[in-house]
Amino acid sequence: MxxxxxxxxxxxxxxxxxxxxxxxxxxxxxxxxxxxxxxxxxxxxxxxxxxxxxxxxxxxxxxxxxxxxxxxxxxxxxxxxxxxxxxxxxxVDEILSGRENLVLVARLRHLKNPGMIADDLLERFSLTDAAARKVSTYSGGMRRRLDIAMSLVGNPxxxxxxxxxxxxxxxxxxxxxxxxxxxxxxxxxxxxxxxxxxxxxxxxxxxxxxxxxxxxxxxxxxxxxQLLPPAKVEYVEKQPTLEDVFLALVGADGKKATPAMAATSARTSKEQR
Structure with a gap:
């Protein structure tokens, strides 16, 4: 091998x-x-x-x-x-910006071009627009993505x-x-x-x-x-789940959906099920 x-x-x-x-x-x-x-x-x-x-x-x-x-x-x-x-x-350090956090880790690892490394990771994790903002202003998801990006400095x-x-x-x-x-x-x-x-x-x-x-x-x-017995096939009218409703209302990208979009998304989800 x-x-x-x-x-x-x-x-x-x-x-x-x-x-x-x-x-x-x-x-x-x-x-x-x-x-x-x-x-x-x-x-x-x-x-x-x-x-x-x-x-x-x-x-x-x-x-x-x-x-x-x-x-x-x-x-x-x-x-x-x-x-x-x-x-x-x-x-993450909340006092620093997202970019400064990444540059700091790259410097601690004695890597060349820490600024370029930071910019590449910010783009990779869709954080470029928030690069100069203090991490204290980030949402929970943004902080977690930055945390994972910091873990990738040095390409483990x-x-x-x-x-x-x-x-x-x-x-x-x-x-x-x-x-x-x-x-x-x-x-x-x-x-x-x-x-x-x-x-x-x-x-x-x-x-x-x-x-x-x-x-x-x-x-x-x-x-x-496959460890469980095969499921019986029955026709059941499946109602949208709370997750379907949530994503239909806020949008998959976090942008608020219109009522028409929400209704269409919920209906599509129901038909797929």
Whole structure:
């Protein structure tokens, strides 16, 4: 197997305990290069602990984990050079502008042309118009997109997103989802932890469900759906969901829709269902 064919993330038998509390109990999974892998689980399932181990912030009690072929325990420096971590809360400086935040990170990484790097990322994440504004004036979705953009300074090949849409409103979540899809489309490997079922369904190429420290199932969305009996085909008049109503009224791009547009969108959604 060549380096390009090998998985970006390879985890075997990962264990971690805090005194009597066993958080991870032998976790196994692999993540293909350029894919989005969702680690799905409720609060306390062990998702953040797993990410901390993979990003070298925490040592495992047992098991092995490799990122781009580097062992997280014995080759931590090499791992850190090829990854980036975006935590549950946006790590941005509200006093600085969006562009200044990106330039600062590029300078801290001793990269050439920090201004050009910042401008490229601002354009990539649709933040150019807000580049000169203080981050304190940004919406939740804009802050999260800037946070992810800051994580990409230096072009890491693997990025960990730990519950990236927690606390965001529906429109902001959709903005972040689009940013994550674009990351994978450009070749970045994404490991996403989430407790939102629809988030995993919308984004992930593969989904692993972590429960009480163990992976209880791992597969594509189609494979997971096949675990249940086939649904009976019945005709039911499907009413628009609250999400349909919300998006029809505010518009998918956040711009307010007219009543006629809203009615048309809701009717189209109903017909598609």
């Amino acid at each position: 060549t380096a390009q064919q090998a998985p970006a993330i390879h985890v075997r038998g990962l264990e971690k305990s805090y005194r009597e509390l066993r958080v991870l109990r032998g976790v196994d999974f692999t993540v293909a290069r350029g894919s989005i892998f969702a680690l799905l689980g409720s609060n306390g399932a062990g998702k953040t602990t797993a990410v901390k181990i993979l990003s070298t912030l925490l040592k495992a009690d047992a098991g092995t984990a490799r990122i781009n072929g580097f062992d997280v325990a014995t080759q931590a420096v090499d791992v850190r050079e090829s990854i980036s971590l975006t935590g549950q809360f946006a790590a 090949s693997v990025i960990f997103l730990d519950e990236p849409t927690t606390g965001l409103d529906p429109q902001a979540r959709i903005e972040v989802w689009q940013a994550v899809r674009e990351l994978a489309a450009q070749g970045t490997t994404v490991l996403l932890t989430t407790q939102y079922l629809d988030e995993a369904e919308q984004l992930a190429d593969r989904i692993a469900i972590l429960h009480e420290g163990r992976i209880i199932v791992n597969g594509t969305l189609t494979e997971l759906k």
